[in-house]
Amino acid sequence: MSDQLDPDRIPRHIGIIMDGNGRWAKARGFERTVGHAAGEQSIFDTIDDCLELGVEWLTVYAFSTENWNRSAEEVDFLMAFNESLLVRHRDSVAEKGVRLHFVGLADDPRVPERVTLRMAESERHTAANSTMHVVFAFNYGGRAEIAAAARAIAEAVAAGKLDPADVGVEAISQRLYLPEMPEPELIIRTSGEQRLSNFLLWQSAYSELVFTPVLWPDFDRDALVECLVEYQSRDRRFGGVDSAEESPAQEADGR
Ligand code: IPE
Ligand code: IPE
Ligand code: MG
Numbered sequence: 001m002s003d004q005l006d007p008d009r010i011p012r013h014i015g016i017i018m019d020g021n022g023r024w025a026k027a028r029g030f031e032r033t034v035g036h037a038a039g040e041q042s043i044f045d046t047i048d049d050c051l052e053l054g055v056e057w058l059t060v061y062a063f064s065t066e067n068w069n070r071s072a073e074e075v076d077f078l079m080a081f082n083e084s085l086l087v088r089h090r091d092s093v094a095e096k097g098v099r100l101h102f103v104g105l106a107d108d109p110r111v112p113e114r115v116t117l118r119m120a121e122s123e124r125h126t127a128a129n130s131t132m133h134v135v136f137a138f139n140y141g142g143r144a145e146i147a148a149a150a151r152a153i154a155e156a157v158a159a160g161k162l163d164p165a166d167v168g169v170e171a172i173s174q175r176l177y178l179p180e181m182p183e184p185e186l187i188i189r190t191s192g193e194q195r196l197s198n199f200l201l202w203q204s205a206y207s208e209l210v211f212t213p214v215l216w217p218d219f220d221r222d223a224l225v226e227c228l229v230e231y232q233s234r235d236r237r238f239g240g241v242d243s244a245e246e247s248p249a250q251e252a253d254g255r
Contacts, residue, residue, distance in 0.1 A: 020191025097131025
């Protein structure tokens, strides 16, 4: 796809905080919602690019548990938009072997039923696919996800099915929304903001964070490649030492 990239170091899982839709629209004199609509193409182009690169998991942050703080007009738009984009794209992504998942606060009475039903239906329709997993984080918050895992653990302990001595990192990981989802090696945030805004808090413990000034509706293949080049330049140490320091004898040899 790009000779700038090492094909052996493509992340297995990329998370994207798709940000900057409102600013994109305002800069053009449009309402904020026009920016969300313009971001639709970026989502599905990025899915195609990730398929081509061999990325196995892509998680996109579509609506946070804090996005309810926006105007009713914008929230209503985002609810209807996230439902209708599934109508527009479900079949084409399904044909490419994409399996769709939705993570977030389920059973929230604020989410219109037709949205919930459409998401459940899209999951069922693509359940046999395995070429790539695309996860929509919708009405999602990392804190709520960890709290739900803690609640499940408390219930298991209260029911006598889990020993408190066995409650550790694994017990929590197994009770997240999608326990089979690997942790993202890379999290990209567009629009220049440098924060997680409650995205994948547990899973991002050792993710490489790459921030690009590009606004989400302008995010394209070149922007993705640029983020991947930055990712591939990082030394992932996981609390260990620099890989070059590991073999001092070799370093002394100048190898
Ligand atoms: C991201 O774009 C999309 C959602 C949060 C749903 P924004 O709507 O946050 O755009 P800005 O950050 O205001 O420009
Ligand atoms: C994060 O973006 C949420 C999504 C991309 C869905 P926001 O625009 O809501 O985040 P803040 O408010 O700038 O932190
Ligand atoms: Mg924003």
